[in-house]
Amino acid sequence: MTAKVGVVVFPGSNCEHDVVEAVDAIGGTGELLWHKDCHLGDVDAVVLPGGFAHGDYLRTGAMARFSPIMAAVACFARDGGPVVGICNGFQILTEAQMLPGALYKNQGLRFLCQPTMLEVESTSSVLTRELVRGDQLNIPINHFEGNYICSDKTLAELRDNNRIVLTYMDNPNGATADIAGICSEGGNVVGLMPHPERAAHPLLGSTDGALLLKGLISGD
């Protein structure tokens, strides 16, 4: 039985097919879910993909947070289900308060679309459970608002509980503590700015993203 990964499509999402393709390529089954659905069906994991959900109006993720499917996603996460937000998906998870902090405009105000080197900081998340702390991954970013901001208190909590999942080796956007990805207390909700689905085939220049996505479908 292959793991089924539900990929939520909001109006303005644009990475959903890439995620489905990448999940299929590593042995899972990707399935698109519409943001107006109220149920997730029988999925084993959920991905909120990159893009510009609801046009990023007001703030990135501010509208998407209220899409009908988000209640089901929150419920799924509370029960320990794996939920991963990639890029815009990470922004949605912070707006929905499923992850702490916020993503703000990049320092330097440039839209950044480039490969980045990441370091695995914690293996207690569903994305990194197959990896080793200190592993280095080459995965691209593609964002204008990826500058992770949180209070000192939140940063201490993230550090103390091993919830900083990935850091940039050469911080491209000004993110606090070089943070590229964080997870929830239970490790089952993960948000990251880099796009693992864009580094999941040799033709794309790196397959390191597949290492992360494999964690998502490996189950327990």
Added chain:
Amino acid sequence: MSAMFDVTVEVGLRDGIADPEGLTIERVLPALGFSGVSGVRVGKMLRFVVEALDEDEARQRVEAMCERFLANPVIEEVGIAISGMS
């Protein structure tokens, strides 16, 4: 009987959070001959009309909107101005 109130909400970054847009504008101003400008912060403004029994009720409703939706309290703070419509 309810009345209509003009509402202006200013959303800005909290103190202490770096504002790359404000910094860039501040750096450009002297080059254009406008010296002596500091502390530039960029935000956004929302204007709308609220129907409420009185100004207090209008303010309460606007504050609730800001907290839940119009601003992100992690990084932003709001200023609310309300006036009765003539």
